[in-house]
Amino acid sequence: MTSILRQATKEDLPQGTRSCIFCAGRPLTREHVWPKWLSAELQQHGFTLDRPDGAPHQVRLVGITADRQHAHQEVETVGGAKLLGDLVARSVCGPCNNGWMSALEDSAKPSLLALIRGTDATFEQEALVSLATWAVKTAILYQSQDPASLAWTAEQLQRFRVAGRPPALTTVSLARWTDKTQQGPHSMGGAYGGVGRPNRFGVTVLLVGYVAITVRAATDTRYFGQLATLGKEWSTIWTPVPSQLTWRAHRRPALLQDVERLTSGFAAPDGP
Numbered sequence: 001m002t003s004i005l006r007q008a009t010k011e012d013l014p015q016g017t018r019s020c021i022f023c024a025g026r027p028l029t030r031e032h033v034w035p036k037w038l039s040a041e042l043q044q045h046g047f048t049l050d051r052p053d054g055a056p057h058q059v060r061l062v063g064i065t066a067d068r069q070h071a072h073q074e075v076e077t078v079g080g081a082k083l084l085g086d087l088v089a090r091s092v093c094g095p096c097n098n099g100w101m102s103a104l105e106d107s108a109k110p111s112l113l114a115l116i117r118g119t120d121a122t123f124e125q126e127a128l129v130s131l132a133t134w135a136v137k138t139a140i141l142y143q144s145q146d147p148a149s150l151a152w153t154a155e156q157l158q159r160f161r162v163a164g165r166p167p168a169l170t171t172v173s174l175a176r177w178t179d180k181t182q183q184g185p186h187s188m189g190g191a192y193g194g195v196g197r198p199n200r201f202g203v204t205v206l207l208v209g210y211v212a213i214t215v216r217a218a219t220d221t222r223y224f225g226q227l228a229t230l231g232k233e234w235s236t237i238w239t240p241v242p243s244q245l246t247w248r249a250h251r252r253p254a255l256l257q258d259v260e261r262l263t264s265g266f267a268a269p270d271g272p
């Protein structure tokens with residue numbers, strides 16, 4: 001029997017990585033998931049870019065099939081790299097990479113730097129939108145190492161490039177992070193195949209310096225409501241986008257167990 005994950009890939013996602021996931025253009029280029037400036041910044045401030053357990057930074061896939069009696073979950077891990085700076089995705093074209101993606105990188109950089117360094121800061125709405133869009137772009141790139149883990153459909157990815165805003169049923173939240181040895185992406189994504197066309201979902205937590213950013217998404221309203229809820233230490237910046245966010249360097253941090261809870265597994269929605 002075909003895995004639910006592979007089945008979902010076949011139906012609604014770009015086949016393999018032969019053409020750009022955002023514009024269908026070719027040829028593809030190698031794009032660093034963790035931008036070089038970000039790795040350099042982290043290294044300079046004493047953050048470690050490999051995992052303390054020696055494991056690679058991997059994408060976790062969860063497939064769920066459900067019938068009236070029970071839900072069956074399958075899990076696999078794919079891709080990854082030992083060092084954050086070595087995480088490379090081959091899923092976008094040069095014009096996307098050097099065009100709108102690069103511009104997005106530039107617009108989010110000032111806010112990211114403040115969060116990474118853990119200083120007090122106030123962010124205006126426009127800065128929060130850039131930050132949220134950057135986080136979604138980074139989560140997409142990371143998860144695109146294996147298209148089966150992507151929480152968005154091919155159509156949503158193409159619209160993301162044009163709109164320059166996160167797709168529907170996508171939410172982005174921030175929390176303070178204090179563990180300098182735990183950096184990089186934690187991710188879980190996959191498909192839920194209740195009836196007919198599988199629904200897709202995904203949670204990516206980006207641990208970047210002194211901030212943790214979660215991106216949660218699903219293609220189906222019911223499944224979106226099923227995504228694990230966040231504790232009080234998280235501030236949601238998309239959606240709704242607050243008119244302003246005051247960030248205090250001493251606010252209560254999220255813990256590794258929170259990140260693991262968010263990215264470990266799911267219950268299937270009730271009923272088939």
Ligand SMILES: [Zn+2]
Nearest residue numbers: 020023093096
């Ligand atoms: Zn492209």
